Amino acid sequence: MKRPILLVLFILLGGSSIFAQKVDSSVNKLGVTKNGNGALMSPSNNIMDNLSSSPEFSVLVNAIKTAGLTDTFNGNNAITIFAPTNKAFEKLESGKLDTLLLPVHQGELTNLLQYHAIAGRITSKDIERQIKAGNGQAIFTTLSGGVLKARINENRNIALTDENGDQGVISKFGIPQSNGILHIISSVLTPRLK
Numbered sequence: 001m002k003r004p005i006l007l008v009l010f011i012l013l014g015g016s017s018i019f020a021q022k023v024d025s026s027v028n029k030l031g032v033t034k035n036g037n038g039a040l041m042s043p044s045n046n047i048m049d050n051l052s053s054s055p056e057f058s059v060l061v062n063a064i065k066t067a068g069l070t071d072t073f074n075g076n077n078a079i080t081i082f083a084p085t086n087k088a089f090e091k092l093e094s095g096k097l098d099t100l101l102l103p104v105h106q107g108e109l110t111n112l113l114q115y116h117a118i119a120g121r122i123t124s125k126d127i128e129r130q131i132k133a134g135n136g137q138a139i140f141t142t143l144s145g146g147v148l149k150a151r152i153n154e155n156r157n158i159a160l161t162d163e164n165g166d167q168g169v170i171s172k173f174g175i176p177q178s179n180g181i182l183h184i185i186s187s188v189l190t191p192r193l194k
Contacts, residue, residue, distance in 0.1 A: 043178060046179045047079060048064065048070055048073045058086060060084060060089070063097075063100070063112075067109045077119070078180045079117050080120060080122040082148075083183065084188045112191065114142060115146050115162070116189060117143045123173075123181060124183075137149055138151075147163060162189040166190065169185065170185055171184050
């Protein structure tokens with residue numbers, strides 16, 4: 001008698017997700033999400049408005065403005081962004097960010113930022129389905145034309161691998177935006193230099 005009950009519980013609990021990460025559970029009834037530092041993100045705001053409302057993303061917002069990509073992340077076209085926090089930018093080698101923010105490196109900065117975005121609304125369920133369909137790996141083409149690979153790591157988290165073999169883990173899933181979806185990642189992903 002215990003086996004059928006355990007089997008049913010396993011199916012119900014195990015079938016919901018294979019990830020250790022969770023879809024953002026801090027979403028209230030109005031859809032407003034509390035970010036990691038308590039800043040609010042509303043699904044009625046676009047990506048730039050929500051990023052700008054959170055001090056946790058001040059470096060990313062500054063980089064987007066410097067690269068001239070504000071309209072890309074303000075626009076009506078649906079975008080999924082893997083947003084690195086300020087702490088993620090601190091992991092870059094010393095002086096790298098300062099160099100990227102120089103006008104002479106605007107093309108490289110633009111490429112880096114577009115490498116963190118994918119056309120369309122890609123939810124955590126979509127990522128999960130694509131990983132399963134790809135026998136443990138999903139491949140995404142970014143707005144820059146580069147490739148990101150998604151896999152489940154040893155801690156059962158979704159890890160994104162960039163073209164240089166470096167990884168960033170999605171720490172928070174599926175924050176709805178009026179023009180897309182935002183996932184928070186632990187590291188800055190870098191495309192292969194062209």
